[in-house]
Amino acid sequence: MSDDSLAIRTLTTDDLPAFSSMLARAFLSDNEEGLQFREGLVFEPERSHAVFDGDELIGAGELLTRKITVPGAGQTPLAAVTSVGVAPGHRRRGVLTRVMRAQLHGLHEDGGEPIAALWASESVIYPRFGYGLGAQFFRAKLRSKAAFRPGVELEAERVREVAREEAIPLIKAIYEKEAPLRVGALDRPESAWEFNLDDREVRHKGASAMKFAVLPDGYAIYRVKSDWDEEGPRGTLSLQELVATTPRAYATLYRFLLDYDLIGTIEVNAALDEPLIHMLADPRKMSRSGGDSLWVRLVDVDRALVTRRYRGPVDLVFGVHDAFCPWNTGNWRLTAGADGNAAVTRVEDAPDLELDVIDLGAIFLGGTRPSTLAAAGRIKERTEGAVSRATAAFATDREPSCLESF
DSSP states (O other): OOOTTOEEEEOOGGGHHHHHHHHHHHTTOSOHHHHHHHHHHHOOGGGEEEEEETTEEEEEEEEEEEEEEETTTEEEEEEEEEEEEEOTTOTTSSHHHHHHHHHHHHHHHHTOOSEEEEOOSSTTTGGGGTOEEOOEEEEEEEETTOOBOTTOOOOSSOOEEEOHHHHHHHHHHHHHHHGGGSTTOBOOOHHHHHHHTOOOGGGTTTSOOOEEEEETTEEEEEEEEOOEETTEEOEEEEEEEEEESSHHHHHHHHHHHHTOTTEEEEEEEEETTOGGGGTBSSGGGEEEEEEEOOEEEESSHHHHHTTSOOSSOEEEEEEEEOSSSGGGOEEEEEEEOTTOOEEEEEEOSOOSEEEEHHHHHHHHTSSSOHHHHHHTTSSEEOSTTHHHHHHHHHOOSSOOOOOOOO
């Protein structure tokens, strides 16, 4: 239920302490000072919306100016939604709805980014506002010293573990080369690098400072934590990020991590189609549990769908329902030629497929197949064969992957 006594406005730099204090309460954190430091690294006050009850800031959300790699077309502007929270005692007053409306309606009215995405603290929240599950990942654990199958090719050059100051320019260059090629990856302005590489002691959680291992074509960032039992060393290596531009660099970096001395377990956040499991002599040395990463929202269906490329010729009419952004509701014809470039127009023709904007967000990056959503009863086929044609058109070579929480 909406409360008409509340007011909403964009923030200024002076609002950062109150903004951070509210988020600390919303996310059950006692470390308000640390949260304010991290928020300050990426804070874009002019793109942050907050709801006030009198003078008290009780809920807010922020848009970060980023880019995301989309199928076949490289990087495109993204409104990266973050720092969304409502203070305890003020929930179920329509606060979050006001923030979401300010973000999405504002993007539409201003002609801003046509795509928004976020990592969700609770997965049941954001479908209410049109976000679909667009990418997933694995939390994986590997046993130390796990062997590779015969034939895995490694670099002749040895991996070097180097100091932070030497590593940073190397890893930035490698990331900037690889990110535009991997669907779901984000660009990294300097503020994002500072956020991701924040290594204050409070971030260690009993482990080491960040360590950096590099090759000319790849790098790994990780922490190690010492532990022992009666059988000997059982330390943990937690991998924050591994980026490689060649298969050999990828294999060589993982071989380095698997052979790290005094370690019993390697913890990894991995893409759904991570090659590593197919390189192991015994795949059961890698245990996995699933998780959701990017939730994707098409702000403007027509502007968003043309940012990516499609797999060959396609001509389909999508009947779209969008309760939260009603300008998207209607029938949209998506046509693409052999080059994959698309045009999207509003039409009066009967739809080949009927779906919610949530489902368009889910299939946009290629991580969720239209055929899967049809099997779940979410996409309705009105023209025979339309689901198969849509599934083929939205397909990608690899699963989208965004392992960077923002």
